[in-house]
Amino acid sequence: MNEIFKGYYSSPIGIIEVSADNQGITSLYFVDxxxxxxxxxxxxKCLTQLDEYFKGFRKDFEITLSYKFGTEFQHKVWNALKNISYGNTCSYKDIAIAIGNEKAVRAVGGANNKNPLSIIIPCHRVVGMNGKLVGYGGGLWRKEWLLxxxxxxx
Incomplete structure (x- = not known):
């Protein structure tokens, strides 16, 4: 059985809980x-990189991830999210096109919502077609802050 480790980071937008097994980071969530x-x-290593990110020094995370949850489709979406450059945004439709399933916009939104590795997998960089901020598990105010x-x- 894989042991799970947890660490905590007090960010400017709340406490972040990071979980990992011996293979990689398994989740990153805001907690109370x-x-x-x-x-x-x-x-x-992840806590150090989060600190660098919040101080404005780190643009990309260089950490091993370990997907413990999600379907093959969700993994495909999450991997596509990692290609959104720091400081940029794209739409759910852009992600659907990137994964080769242009009609899967709603499914992409659902997968985005289930992302267990927020910030590292930058689901906050996905916006509505009109550029409007929509949906973020950590709250829209956090999404706005991150962007x-x-x-x-x-």
């Missing part, structure tokens, strides 16, 4: 309270 940290090397943060640190 700090828990007990059980760091391994991957957690420590403004990236724009000012391009």
């Amino acid at each position: 309270t700090l828990g007990i940290s059980e760091n391994n090397n991957l957690i420590s 403004e943060h990236e724009n000012k640190n391009k």
Whole structure:
């Protein structure tokens, strides 16, 4: 059985819980309270990279991920999200086209919503067709903050 480790980062937009097994980072979620940290090397590396991101120094995460959840379709969407450049946005339709399924816009939105690795897999960079901010599991105010943060640190 794979042991799960957890670490916590107090970001400007709330507490982030990072989970990992021995293969990679398995999840990154906003939580209400700090828990007990059980760091391994991957957690420590991820917390350092999150700190660099929030200080405006890091544009891309260089950390091993370990998908423990999701369907093949969701993994395809999440991998496509990693191609959205820092400080840029695209639409759900753009992602659907990128994965070769132009009509799957709603399914892309559903997969985006289930992303277990927010910030590292930048689902906050996906906006509606009209450029309007829509849907973010961490709250639209966080999505807006993240996009403004990236724009000012391009």
